[in-house]
Amino acid sequence: MKWTQFLIPTSKECPADAVVPSHQLMIRAGLVRQVAAGSYSYLPLGFRSLRKVEAIVREEMNRAGAIELNMPALHPIEWWEQTGRVEAMGDVLLSLAGTGDDWRSRTVLGPTHEEVVTEIARAYINSYKQLPVSLYQIQTKFRGEARPKSGVLRTREFLMKDAYSFHSELDGAGGLGETYQTMYDAYCAIFSRCNLPYVPVEAESGPIGGDASHEFMVPTDAGEDYLVQSEDGSYAANLERADVQPITEKSAESQAPVKEVHTPGLATIDEVSDFLKCKPRQMIKTIIYEVNGEPLVALVRGDHEVNESKLARTAGVSFVTPAESPLIKKLTGAEVGFAGPVGLNARVIVDQAVTLMQGAVTGTNKTDYHVTGVNPGRDFEIKETGDIRMAVEGDCAPNGSPLVFKKCIEVGHVFKLGTKYSDAMQATFLDNNGKAKSLIMGCYGIGLNRIMAAAIEAHHDESGICWPMTIAPFHVVICALDMRVEAVSTLAEKLHDELTEAGVDVLLDDRDARPGFKFKDAELIGFPIRITVGKRGLEEGIVEIQIRQTGDTVKTAPENAVATVQKMVQDAM
């Protein structure tokens, strides 16, 4: 491919709206162009990379035994109603703007495909003899994201590989556990081949349902998730999921009696701790949730945050929602901000860290008053306790190794779904006793655009992108320094033709531009290998081969260049 026959709109200037490096570089290198918030065109160069990512994903999915199919973006809303996900998805589920009762008003754009694939399974999988089976597609998803951001990292329309597996058993040969592991391994292979510094972590499964889940994270400041990792490397989890080792550090012994103090208008931890000259960690935060209309109270230390997922698990419920103020006022008899555990008549779950406190400060269920000198166990009963808080700096993993926190991008997610969707949609099969059972399911997603962006986040420098060979739009760029010099143009074109013949993706920069201009563009776009063909080199009888990542340059006779480059490309794939 010749540069002058391609479309590569590079830019020296950085777009004002782009904040994260991958976004800035994707625009400057001419990979993408924004169409609207969360909606991007992939220009020829960017599309080549996306296709390479797609090819890797497809290869590894096929290797994992999954079968490719394609499902539509237009879904009947009835199927979503069957699984109860119209409410669960909320505004994320985009609907065609229909009027009245026409087909548009009953059609939604698929943000994921559990419903559609489960309907296929319901129709065609009737016997245990057909199981297990894994189906996947690489297809555009639509989601009404409230706030798209960071270029292609969070968009309303994106390319996703979604796979779904069906099983008769949870465990054993052909069971969900086996395929889950196969998929997990396939994901590791995919991200390794894309040269991403990924970390598999334990994750919350969220509204999609299911009981086990791992996310694949790429650490970068551009991310919007946090992972926590133990220093010894044995533990990694999404912050929302991370368990902590129970703390042992006790508060100083306190025999002080409970004492009421006037704290007019002071409802937050910060306000009260300032006013009473105590530290937030000496306070007990009383957070009131609602479960099926009943209050559920969580107690955590003032410097901790409740982890709602952990709370729900500890409470044995599927989810908790923060209580509205009327319920809080009814329960406590006070304004919001003055709730406390002493004398509170509700189900209370006490965080492990709170059980060690002595002489604590907390609300007293009376507007404008707090209490000091509260000893859990003495002044209120500890009926239920557990780990219900978010991990913080200083915490240790369950094995005692200190936790470190990293911002990251989620590039893949695997779930054990169980029978959530097959139950809801009556997707059953007959087992070997002729008995109807719900299909057991797993689902496995990868965001392809995010892989591209994450690769750029992980591999760039001041000059531009440093593409991994496997997903670079072209493996090699030939900078022909002056196409008007016949020896240069002849050799450059010869190398181009021979490399192409050898299966190397090569772009010939045949523009009538000065050398510096071509070098800057080559570095901005980040071709892994650059071959420089110039008058000066030819006088010495050499061409230069430069590695983008390291800047290392080797000089070689033109007749050896093709073999040398071909080997470099092969070695890096």
Place this chain on the structure above:
RNA sequence: CGGGGCGUGGCGCAGUCCGGUAGCGCACCUGCUUUGGGAGCAGGAAGUCGCAGGUUCAAAUCCUGUCGCCCCGACCA
């Protein structure tokens, strides 16, 4: 959805406070020179100043409304 910022040729911006001929840099076109690290000179094309109302002799500029984009937060299978 709450808070903040911004909409002026393809891109980056000035001009808005204080109303009066739409401007600069990059990119683009033509010509000449130049060719190993984002060249120089000369000439040129390109903008309903987001949109809609209003005030005014006159609006990019003032007023009202509205739409869009970015950032922080909420939310996020």
